[in-house]
Amino acid sequence: MMTAVILALCLGACIYGATFVCKATKDKQITIFKKQGFVLDFIKRGIAVLLFCSYFVHVVCREVISEQIGLSGDLFSPFGYVGIAVIDWLTAIAVAFAIVAPFFNRKPAKDTCVVLGFLVILLNVVFIEPISVSILGELQITHWRTILYLCILVLLTLICGLEFAQVLVEKDFNSISNRLLKVGISVLLYSLAFMPMYFLQLLFGNAGEVPEDFNVTHRLIIYGSIIIPLLIYFTQSKKSYEDRYFLLLMLSLSAIIQFFSFQSFRRGAQIFPAHLCNTAIILIFIAYVFKLKGLFYFTYFVNVLGALCAILLPNVTHQFTAMADLDFWYCHYYAFFLPLLGVALGIFKRPTLKLIATSLIVFTVYVVVVMCMNTYLNGTQFGGYDNGKYAANYFFLYDDFFVDKFAFAVPLKYDFIFQFTINGSTMQMYPVYNLAIYVAFMVLIFVMWGFYTIIFKVCDSHRELARRKKLRRVDHLNLLKELDGRPQNTPLSPEGEHMIRIKNFSKTYDGAEKKSVDNLSLEIHDGEVFGFIGHNGAGKSTTIKSLVGIQSITEGSIEIEGFDIARQPLEAKLRMGYVSDNHALYEKLTGREYINYVADLYMVSEKDKKERIEKFVKMFQLEHAIDNEIKSYSHGMKQKTMVIAALIHNPKVWVLDEPLTGLDPTSAYQIKECMREHANAGNIVFFSSHVIEVVEKICDRIAIISGGKLRRVSTIEEIKKEGLSLEQLYLQYAQKKDEPEENPQG
Secondary structure, eight states: OHHHHHHHHHHHHHHHHHHHHHHHHHHTOSGGGOSTTHHHHHHHHHHHHHHHHHHHHHHHSOOHHHHHHHHHOOOOSHHHHHHHHHHHHHHHHHHHHHHHGGGSOOHHHHHHHHHHHHHHHHHHHHTHHHHHHHHHSSOOTTSHHHHHHHHHHHHHHHHHHHHHHHHHHHTOOTTHHHHHHHHHHHHHHHHTTTOOTTHHHHHHSSOSOOOOTTOHHHHHHHHHHHHHHHHHHHHHTTSOHHHHHHHHHHHHHHHHHHHHHHHTTOOGGGGSOOSHHHHHHHHHHHHHHHTOHHHHHHIIIIIHHHHHHHHHSOOOOSOTTSHHHHHHHHHHHHHHHHHHHHHHTTSSOOOOHHHHHHHHHHHHHHHHHHHHHHHHHHTSTTOSEETTEESOOGGGOSSSHHHHHOGGGHHHHHSSOEEEEETTEEEEEOHHHHHHHHHHHHHHHHHHHHHHHHHHHHHHHHHHHHHHHHHHHHHHHHHHHHHTTSOTTSOSOGGGTTEEEEEEEEEOOTTOSSOSEEEEEEEEETTOEEEEEOOTTSSHHHHHHHHTTSSOOSEEEEEETTEETTTSHHHHHHTEEEEOSSOOOOTTSBHHHHHHHHHHHTTOOHHHHHHHHHHHHHHTTOTTTTTSBGGGOOHHHHHHHHHHHHHTTOOSEEEEESTTTTOOHHHHHHHHHHHHHHHHTTOEEEEEOSOHHHHHHHOSEEEEEETTEEEEEEEHHHHHHTTOOHHHHHHHHHTOTTSOOOOTTO
């Protein structure tokens, strides 16, 4: 009763004092609070540090409830102890929020801290006597363990009171029901992380099979080690940095609490947390709290692999609900996915080869140290081999764990034993066996590095895909807005319906300092055969690839018959036929199969498809080869097949990139005639070529590009009036690669 009164007085004094502090801070009535909230935050964080230290000592010390259940498995007074266990469970969650929340400006965390904290304080006050009994085995209010527990409750009360007082002063009572719902969800989400180790054994006794040899239980645990981090990643990756960091800090705190709550059951040399994954739990927590890159990347390269090996090859002998088993799985789960999530969620940057080298040095030091510890502790007063177990067996360098699983390791261990004596104690080492384990693990670390590299690429692809989808959604909404109620299959620019229109087009490739094409503007109208000429590297193919939608546009826009190629790509491409310069054909198909395939893509009717194939096959004299595989075709036959495929849907715009290269005179003549015929039908033919005579003979207009800039646009007649040949004009501009742009219409 006296304890309850003391706690109630502390709570009242805390709320009153916190209200005064918050009000003084807000009204700036006291000179020490010149910067609003600074001192209050400092006080809360100081109390949080004290709370962590106090609760850590409480966790490390053995409790009767966990000791009796954990060691004997007996279910005594089950209903009473289940209730006490639930209070212990909720207290752990509340304390964790009270420790972490003051360091973050997260309203949901502070709400959970206040609501759950006051609930836990109330439950602990009401049931303080049975809780004291569960800690000590009997009621001893004056015992230091009870006093420590009361101090924890007082510190928890102070933090909750300060947070609640701030809510009162700021009158922040909006969306109470919604905030309470979030509190409930937070408690549920963190409940598995902070579940007392003894809870399942308290409820079910020693139940479940031993998870080993990939039995059902073992497989489920392995699946969980994959599914849980993936769920965390996909649910948290889009949240703010503060939310992601808060979650990982809470999980690392949970790892510390769970690990040291069982550590008190260890005996002799086993009290040293020197196993690889034991050290991981401590190092991960320190790395997250203080943002220490060196410690973090050691856990990332070394401990993740060690934990994965332990999950796949577990060293467990108890049934699943036993505390020893749960301690093993909690420890290795955290050691496995906390470092992975640290990089995946962006708390730490992706590692470099320099960091992996540092990690290997630290790992080498670790192996040497634990090898010496194993040798010394097993040869001194800690005892060597007792009841089937060595006193010290860190990183499994001393016992037969690996020998039992890999028979070829037997001679490595027992054929090379090194013995020596220190102060009358016989020491025994297995240097070759230990070296073999070390080398094998080093190889696996580099395998993990390769695996990480693959995962990074997958993540980058996933992020890039998500970014593009988001941009497409934004572009689609903007497009609908600009169409102003018109159907999506109508041109965005109706005034450009009978032309190709290129406006201020520029293209810069990734990593390049200079633009490949710089501020090019051009209009090509229906009925024209338009020649696009320039030296190698002038920007012809770059322009054409952007024109047909193969590559992105850095600046400006390109419209095909009024459809923007970047924003209405499907409609624009349906109106184009494209003949590339690389003969990209499916060579295991016959010519007819390939043309049919392209026609189906463009939704050409069966009647039109049949008529056009017959027409073009006859025109290009391919009757003898159309049903042979394309891989048997000559260069000219492949070029003709590409031309037929580009014309099969009768496009308004026909684009050809170097279509006559390598063709015999007959094939070249046939394609030129086809180009002229297509333009005379009211369509556009746009092509690039190095053959000046051909351009001069069949084109209505030409454009000359040099050094990425458009130098001249003229009709053939205009050039002749100047007394120049096209070849002379081309050579004149080809020599001006780096000169300022002239008036291209001149």
